[in-house]
Amino acid sequence: MLRVVLVEPEGEYNVGFVARLCKNFEVDELFIVRPKCDINSAIKFSAKGESILRNAKIVDNYDDALKDVEIKIATSSIANNKGDILRKAVFPWELPSIMKSEKIALIFGRESVGLTREEISKADFLLFIPANPNYPTLNLSHAVGIALYEIWKAKHEIKPKITKESIDLLDKYAKILYDLIKRSEEDYVLYIALKRALIKGINDEEEARTVIKFLRRLYTRILHEDKE
Amino acid sequence: MLRVVLVEPEGEYNVGFVARLCKNFEVDELFIVRPKCDINSAIKFSAKGESILRNAKIVDNYDDALKDVEIKIATSSIANNKGDILRKAVFPWELPSIMKSEKIALIFGRESVGLTREEISKADFLLFIPANPNYPTLNLSHAVGIALYEIWKAKHEIKPKITKESIDLLDKYAKILYDLIKRSEEDYVLYIALKRALIKGINDEEEARTVIKFLRRLYTRILHEDKE
Known part of the structure; x- marks a missing residue:
């Protein structure tokens, strides 16, 4: 169960x-603590996430939004300040390794001032998304x-195969x-380079078949000429 | 030089x-082709990306937005339809392997209908961000x-360049x-598939030169036969 808390x-x-992103990325629950904007006006930005927004749990209390959760990950654009253990952060690509439950x-703070230190201290981890140091x-x-x-x-580790x-x-x-x-045995690197580039660069079976067709046509084109 | 084209x-x-994201992630140029909204009203959402938005190049023509660019990456939420090589896509984490220049x-289409097939066909690659298959x-x-x-x-890793x-x-x-x-105009996908696989699969300049040598030899071999 993945819950987003605003x-x-x-x-x-x-x-x-x-709410739309929750639908895009298959989030199970959306909790909103003391919203400072009109939820009904938010609906027009939610597209097919509308039902997620309509079913969002609106709570008065931060702690209520963290009930029944085992791993709490707060987020901040201020992180890794020297000597500040509370703001020692994990990076987004490290999330899989801490999601052991x-x-x-996933907890996100106010647009203006983020999460308070107290709110961060109630979480198990702090997530920081790295970006321009001058404007992260x-x-x-x-x-x-x-x-x-x-x-x-x-969660989906997509690896197309050939x-x-x-x-x-x-x-x-x-x-x-x-x-x-080939003109000499040293030309062997030509074969190696082409083969490697193709195996590495081709995405999936369909693309492989298309490139193979190209190569086969070249081959029959040359054979055909040789016979004339 | 990284350019975002809307x-x-x-x-x-x-x-x-x-515009704000361009500032967050250190994009060099923002081009907007025929905006259908008021750019001045956009400024209030740009935060510290305001100067990027004020300096954005507004152009009337799609081709003008792609001038002086070597690798063009279109984006779509419709991709990898069986049998449609034009919509054969790369995933975001593969971007480093195709950014050989x-x-x-990076080209993004209309909110409502995305990019046209013609616009996609002018790009070298199609990027697809995977998400919920029911609502990607x-x-x-x-x-x-x-x-x-x-x-x-x-970008924080060093990538060899072509x-x-x-x-x-x-x-x-x-x-x-x-x-x-080629036997018919539909064979165009053969060219697209080979070109993409090679640009994606080749690691560095030396490998590029070796593969080019192979292709050039094939070409002269066929030309030579034709003359006999």
Whole structure:
């Protein structure tokens, strides 16, 4: 269970956008502590996150928003100040390694002043999104988007694969085309470079088949000429 | 040089937020093609990105926004449809591997309908941010934020680069070899797939030169045969 907690959000566009992001990245619950803007006005920014916003739990108390949660992650654009252990932060790409529980809350503070030290101290971790040192302060909903994106990515680890057959075919055509153009044995690096670049650069099976078709056509084009 | 290009943006909050994100993630240039909203109203959402917004280049023509750029990356929330090579996409975390040049444009379409197929076809790559398959459509400025965050993250690692000359040569030989084997205009995807795989898969200038040599030899081999 992943819960997003907004503490005293001030802009209705941010609240709406956060609800939309919750839908985009499959967040289970949205809690809002003492909203400082009109939730009904937020709906027009929520797109297909509208039902998440309508079902959001509005609470008066910060602690109520953290009930039934095992790992609490606060966020801040001020972090890693020397000597300030409370503000020792984790980076977004480290989130998967600290999400060792099923019940997690990601907590975001006010647009104007963020979370208080007391609010941060009630969390287990502080998340910091690195950016321009001269202006690291992201808008609230954009910080939410980046954090949720990293978590979603970790949960879904998408790795398109090329089949062994396609790898063999790429190798085969790189090799026979190479045989047609080699002038000395040192030219072997041409074959190696092409084969490696293709295997590394091709995204998935469909793209592999398309490139193989290109190479096969080149090969038959040359064979055909040789026979004339 | 990293340039963000917005094509016909409709919401002033998105334009303002994008300018702020450009400041957060140290983008060099913001181009806006035919804005459909009031840029002055966008300023109140830009925070410390105000000067980026005031200096944004407003252009009438999509092609003008891509001038002086070597690698063009379009974005879409519709990608990887089976059989549609044009919409074959790279993921945000793959951006570092395709950013083999100093001059890059990231192109974002309209909130309502995204980029047209023609606009996408003028780019070298299509970026897709994965999310809930039932609702992958991120709000414009949130998509910009995630893409810029991934690029900013990657910039802190040193990546070997390919020269513009090599990118042009890879493109050139992919194109002229394609011209030799094409049977119909639909075969265009063969050229697209090979070019993308090579730019993505090649690690550095030396490897680029080696692959170019291979392609050039194939070309002269075919030309030579044709003359016999």
